[in-house]
Amino acid sequence: MADLYSKLNVARGASEADVKKAYRKLAKELHPDRNRDNPKASEKFSEITQAYDLLSDKDKRAQYDRGEIDENGQPKATFGYGGSPFGGQGQGGRRPGAAGGYGGATADAGDFGDIFEGLFGGRRGAGGPAGGFGARRSPPAKGADMAYRLSVSFEDAASLAPQRVTLSTGKAIDLKLSVDAVDGKPMKLTGQGEEGPGGIGDAIVTIAIDPHRFYTRDGDDIRMTLPITLEEAVLGATVRVPTVDGPVNFSVPKGSTSGKTLRLKERGFHKKGGGRGYQYVTLSVDLPADDAELIAFAESRRETQTRNPRAALGV
Incomplete structure (x- = not known):
């Protein structure tokens, strides 16, 4: 298994800040929401998350550096440690750094919350904050938003006259113009986008005012x-x-x-x-x-x- 430091592209003596910075950079590049058609990116994302999971914990990182635990946070398979020659946990032993289920330690939730909030607005992506066994899966993706550009006559824009809009689905809806929409701010029509396993996306409508011959x-x-x-x-x-x-x-x-x-x-x-x-x-x-x-x-x-x-x- 590859060295955890090499997975994050940092030196073994890297500071906590450098480890966190390296993880943020890789997580942003490999996050499943940005690589939906690349399963290898999702696997890599789980690997770097598991690496950060362990290295962000001071005690577990020290144990890892001393060779007491492996990349999964499990005791090294050595005779006389934990009573098992195959990496199992002996009768009187305790897997160093264990935090919950089998398959690796879990970093402090607040630390991951800060990272994912900065990268993805607080939304946890696929694979959760801990890779490997026990990883949390992201909720099903919502359908894609659909963007529309609606041309409106000068008179209708000034008077905020209602508009009849036909969407790509063939559905026609009545759109009530707003002052913000006339000023160029996109209007969101909730649930009028494409369907997806996690729900229907939205329609995003931007108003374009037609020029007038004398106004x-x-x-x-x-x-x-x-x-x-x-x-x-x-x-x-x-x-x-x-x-x-x-x-x-x-x-x-x-x-x-x-x-x-x-x-x-x-x-x-x-x-x-x-x-x-x-x-x-x-x-x-x-x-x-x-x-x-x-x-x-x-x-x-x-x-x-x-x-x-x-x-x-x-x-």
Whole structure:
């Protein structure tokens, strides 16, 4: 049987910290949950766990170093020790370092708990914390999670409209959008993944918002540019403006110019703390290209125009 130190790739005089570090590294590489298609890795995992089991116990490690016990924690097969020439336990003898059933000692449970919590979030994997005889088996694996990317229209994302989703199994479900999902956080649908011996996995849905032809998102707010006529800008008017919840009436103030921005309350995206953002509407005066009357009016105005709208720019 291979030397326990060589199994962990450490020198015989290695410190407790070095032994633990070596075991953590190997356990992470060989853990059965990460090598489900490699039975040799599971066997190797049991071997290194058994090695760490013994070497992490100061008394048993000392006995092992003195040659009193073997790699399984059993007394060496020598005459006069324990009364048996074949490694058995004599009438008056006690197997040094024994801790429970036949097949090797068990390391302190708290020590293994710290290791497995750091490696696998506190979950004990296949083979348990002690290899060889008496090793604990991991529970049956749950089915795999299924990942989905769901495209949602800009309007539906802003209003959190329910979505109809068809899974790979062919099952259609109604999905209620959340603020976190619209912000890009994956949604978990419990029990909608693949089946497995330990239960059904989950469906993980990530929302992707489709771009819009005239809306843009600005945090919880929505921005858009609204074309208006010259008459509406000069005289003021009530016009229809689109929102993600449908068109609404909108007042354009008298004497509005291109670039003027107004806002609509509660027409943006839903906020985490409740309520909704604004919809900002930037006005853009749309002039006809070949309107003879407008051209004549502009020419008449040019004759008497003295105001310089660019004076504030220093030109």
